[in-house]
Amino acid sequence: MKTYIFKTCLLRDKKIIREIEVAENTNLYKLAEEIIDAYDFDFDHAFGFFSTIDESGYFKSERKYELFTDLEDEGIEPTGAGSVKKTKISDVWKNPGNKMLLLFDYGDNWLFVVELIGFGKKEAKTKYPRILKSIGTAPEQYPDYDEEDEEE
Numbered sequence: 001m002k003t004y005i006f007k008t009c010l011l012r013d014k015k016i017i018r019e020i021e022v023a024e025n026t027n028l029y030k031l032a033e034e035i036i037d038a039y040d041f042d043f044d045h046a047f048g049f050f051s052t053i054d055e056s057g058y059f060k061s062e063r064k065y066e067l068f069t070d071l072e073d074e075g076i077e078p079t080g081a082g083s084v085k086k087t088k089i090s091d092v093w094k095n096p097g098n099k100m101l102l103l104f105d106y107g108d109n110w111l112f113v114v115e116l117i118g119f120g121k122k123e124a125k126t127k128y129p130r131i132l133k134s135i136g137t138a139p140e141q142y143p144d145y146d147e148e149d150e151e152e
Contacts, residue, residue: 001023001024001025001121001122002023002024002119002120002121002122003021003022003023003024003119003120003121003122003128004021004022004023004024004026004089004090004093004116004119004120005019005020005021005116005117005118005119005120005132006019006020006021006022006031006035006093006114006115006116006117007019007114007115007117008020008035008038008102008112008113008114008115009112009113010039010110010111010112010113010139011053011055011101011111011112011113012055012111013136013139014113015135015136016039016135016136016137016138016139017133017134017135017136018035018038018039018131018133018134018135019117019131019132019133019134020034020035020038020129020130020131020132021120021128021129021130021132022034022089022128022129023122023128023129024088024089024090025088025090026088026089026128026129027084027085027086027087027088027089028049028065028083028084028085028087028088028089028092029067029070029084029085030129031089031114031129032047032049032084032102032104034129035102035104035112035114036104038131038134039112039138039141040138040141041104041110041138041141042141045104045105045106045107045108046066046067046068046071046105046106047066047067047084047102047103047104047105048064048065048066048067048068048081048084048102048103049064049065049066049084049092049100049101049102049103049114050063050064050100050101050103051063051064051100051101052101053099053100053101053113054101055111058101058103058111061101063082063092063100064079064080064081064082065081065082065083065084065087065092066079066081066082066084067084068081069081069082069083069084070083070084070085070086093116095116096116096117096118096119097115097116097117098115098116099113099114099115099116100114101113101114102114108141110141
């Protein structure tokens with residue numbers, strides 16, 4: 001089985017990088033969960049993948065996949081996006097250099113650039129997904145702004 005190797009970074013701080021390898025049959029939900037975990041965040045918010053890598057224009061993306069699509073049966077309004085649970089990474093990323101924007105937490109707007117950098121081959125006795133490289137210290141998911149205000 002083939003694996004996909006992704007380089008991820010924060011859109012607002014490209015020096016904080018995680019490289020992640022996942023099996024080719026991984027869905028977008030599992031990929032998002034692995035990326036969020038690689039930055040030591042809690043996987044506790046809605047998210048989406050967008051083809052426009054832009055802080056303000058991602059909602060106009062030609063291609064988008066959102067958790068909301070998977071929640072429509074629960075009364076969530078349709079967004080026109082594809083499903084993150086039914087879409088495999090191989091349906092989205094075809095060639096090295098292909099990128100998508102991962103928006104995690106529609107309130108705090110954590111933005112990650114997710115770039116396919118290569119392919120691998122699944123190795124026996126190796127657990128996937130796995131983190132291949134971790135550069136830089138991830139920011140706090142929920143910084144305590146009250147403490148910062150008191151210091152000023």
